[in-house]
Amino acid sequence: MYLKCKLNESLTTFKGLHFGYKAKRKTLHRYRVVVGIGGNVGDVRRRFEHLFMALKKDKSVELLQTSLILKNPPFGFVDQDDFFNSIIVLQVSMQPLSFLNYLMRLEKKFSRLRSFENAPRTLDLDIIFFDKRVVNKPKLQIPHAKWFERDSVIIPLSEVEI
DSSP: EEEEEEEEESSSEEEESSSTOOSSHHHHHEHHHHEEEEESSHHHHHHHHHHHHHHOOOOTTTEEEEEEEEEEEEOOOEEEESSEEEEEEEEEOOOOOHHHHHHHHHHHHHHOOSSSSSSSOOEEEEEEEEEEEEEETTTTEETTTTTOOOOHHHHTTTSOOO
């Protein structure tokens, strides 16, 4: 069950049991990571719940917080369904490239296919911030290149402590 709030014609938020979550215990992992999650294929909110449970069970990460879920229009390739987006805050001991590979394995577990840029997808996991690090590699840019231009990041990000 989600509490729904319409922000305007194109933006709607949803809060539920696991989205709007904050952990109560401390973690032993070293780095705080902010990850944007999104998707627009199938039952995305249910998939987010499954992702939440998978992360809670995984000892290689500690799930600290989740934001509300935002339903918003696509950008880039616009001829597709609206997206659901949220922010998760994790504590990890992996280095940035190892963590990126971890996220890509998670996407694959949740049936992510990469057909073309901005294509519809079951699950998209993007590193927004990784501690206070700046990374500029061909495969990875941290902070995420255009996070500050996207409602899909800014609105959920306003719900978490980073």
